Amino acid sequence: MMPAVAKSKLKQTRTARLGLRATRQQEVLIRRAAEATGKSVTEFVLNSACVAAESAILNQRLFFADDGTWQAFVEALERPAQIKARLGELMRHRAPWEE
Numbered sequence: 001m002m003p004a005v006a007k008s009k010l011k012q013t014r015t016a017r018l019g020l021r022a023t024r025q026q027e028v029l030i031r032r033a034a035e036a037t038g039k040s041v042t043e044f045v046l047n048s049a050c051v052a053a054e055s056a057i058l059n060q061r062l063f064f065a066d067d068g069t070w071q072a073f074v075e076a077l078e079r080p081a082q083i084k085a086r087l088g089e090l091m092r093h094r095a096p097w098e099e
Helices: 024-036 041-058 067-078 085-091
Strands: none
16 A cells, blocks of 8 residues: 555655664665665655554544434444344354464
């Protein structure tokens, strides 16, 4: 997934400066990945950082909804819980990776 920031078709001049320190192994890894994807190290690091940044922001518990969608959401939350027999059966068994 390419971040919206990286998708911009407008050619913008990069004026902000970011600095970071890396181990030799991290540097080698990043350079190899940049080369493998046909990007410069700067392009690779910026794109990867933007993807991670947008993901972190989107994973917050904030969401937007119009009035109709919000009302449907509230109604779903306020409905009494329903007993699901098959779900109860499933929950009585341990997951294969827990055995």
